[in-house]
Amino acid sequence: MTKQLRRRKARVVGTWSALFAGVAAAAAMTTVMAGTATAATTLGASAAERGRYFGTAVAANKLSDSAYTTILNREFNSVTPENEMKIDATEPNQNQFNYANADRIVQHARSQGMQVRGHTLAWHSQQPGWMQNMSGTALRNAMLNHVTQVATHFRGQVVAWDVVNEAFADGSTGARRDSNLQRTGNDWIEAAFRAARAADPNAKLCYNDYNTDDWTHAKTQAVYRMVQDFKQRGVPIDCVGLQSHMNNQSPYPSNYRTTLSSFAALGVDVQITELDIEGANATWYRNVVNDCLAVARCNGITVWGIRDSDSWRASQTPLLFNSSGAKKPAYDAVLQALNNGVVPTTGPTTGGPTSPPPVSTPRR
Numbered sequence: 001m002t003k004q005l006r007r008r009k010a011r012v013v014g015t016w017s018a019l020f021a022g023v024a025a026a027a028a029m030t031t032v033m034a035g036t037a038t039a040a041t042t043l044g045a046s047a048a049e050r051g052r053y054f055g056t057a058v059a060a061n062k063l064s065d066s067a068y069t070t071i072l073n074r075e076f077n078s079v080t081p082e083n084e085m086k087i088d089a090t091e092p093n094q095n096q097f098n099y100a101n102a103d104r105i106v107q108h109a110r111s112q113g114m115q116v117r118g119h120t121l122a123w124h125s126q127q128p129g130w131m132q133n134m135s136g137t138a139l140r141n142a143m144l145n146h147v148t149q150v151a152t153h154f155r156g157q158v159v160a161w162d163v164v165n166e167a168f169a170d171g172s173t174g175a176r177r178d179s180n181l182q183r184t185g186n187d188w189i190e191a192a193f194r195a196a197r198a199a200d201p202n203a204k205l206c207y208n209d210y211n212t213d214d215w216t217h218a219k220t221q222a223v224y225r226m227v228q229d230f231k232q233r234g235v236p237i238d239c240v241g242l243q244s245h246m247n248n249q250s251p252y253p254s255n256y257r258t259t260l261s262s263f264a265a266l267g268v269d270v271q272i273t274e275l276d277i278e279g280a281n282a283t284w285y286r287n288v289v290n291d292c293l294a295v296a297r298c299n300g301i302t303v304w305g306i307r308d309s310d311s312w313r314a315s316q317t318p319l320l321f322n323s324s325g326a327k328k329p330a331y332d333a334v335l336q337a338l339n340n341g342v343v344p345t346t347g348p349t350t351g352g353p354t355s356p357p358p359v360s361t362p363r364r
């Protein structure tokens with residue numbers, strides 16, 4: 001097409017200036033055909049053009065801070081309650097549920113047209129005292145009741161749930177993490193997923209963990225094998241969340257894209273759920289975005305807070321906005337990477353074609 005047009009223009013007019021005009025016209029046509037949009041000016045808008053979301057963790061007690069909500073409302077189209085949906089927040093006493101702070105975040109998100117990721121239904125940490133002291137069948141039943149009650153309360157309002165969080169141990173064993181939940185039996189994770197599916201059949205159900213970015217790590221491989229096993233046995237699972245807290249001890253791995261595409265090839269969505277990077281290394285941020293955009297089923301990125309002062313690791317200044325709310329170089333890198341991503345010609349990537357098979361074979 002381009003060559004033909006160029007040849008025709010050259011033949012008809014036969015001057016260098018006309019040739020130049022023809023090339024320029026062809027280039028413009030090529031641009032339109034590739035579906036490239038005009039550069040979006042916010043993270044959420046740019047991600048949405050590419051069938052994805054760009055989200056942040058939100059704390060209910062900051063919703064009264066207008067500097068905070070100004071950035072939140074302008075830049076993001078997905079929110080994850082940072083602590084307000086956790087077990088200690090939603091069921092402080094057994095069978096007494098408190099959704100006040102979580103509901104405030106959900107209402108804010110809905111009023112702004114943002115989606116909500118639910119975090120988290122079953123976790124060894126941030127358990128209320130009553131649950132910490134339980135074990136065995138009583139704990140298993142209490143956990144399942146918690147999953148059922150909370151997922152039912154937010155049914156239709158949460159697009160994806162971190163059903164189970166951080167259930168694998170660090171280090172080289174690839175073993176499950178020891179916890180009171182794990183001691184109720186190895187099937188506690190699938191039991192939680194089945195309860196969540198029954199309570200909210202339309203929410204995407206995710207397994208979420210940290211230090212699962214490097215494809216060669218034992219923990220990554222262990223989570224991969226669990227997801228593979230769940231898919232083979234029909235345990236309901238729709239997505240894997242990679243927290244992706246990166247720093248000098250857990251650097252951006254050059255095989256990150258392999259990790260994303262390998263999980264995606266199992267037939268699940270992949271979401272980057274808690275991204276923050278020590279010092280806000282702009283190159284690492286750009287790499288993460290490029291890797292997600294390269295994998296069709298990597299359908300969203302969430303950063304774990306808005307300004308550095310909002311971060312759980314504030315001293316590492318790991319976020320996209322400084323404590324005054326100004327955009328950092330990492331913000332520009334992320335927005336540029338998003339804007340450079342291909343705009344799909346058909347709908348969002350979720351449920352779409354799966355990514356190609358993993359480029360390396362997982363250890364078995």
Ligand code: 9MR
Binds near residue numbers: 210274
């Ligand atoms: O950012 C959260 C912080 O405010 C809490 O004090 C902390 C308590 O465990 O949890 C933080 O969020 C964690 C998330 O829920 C799971 N992955 C690790 C996050 C950072 O610790």
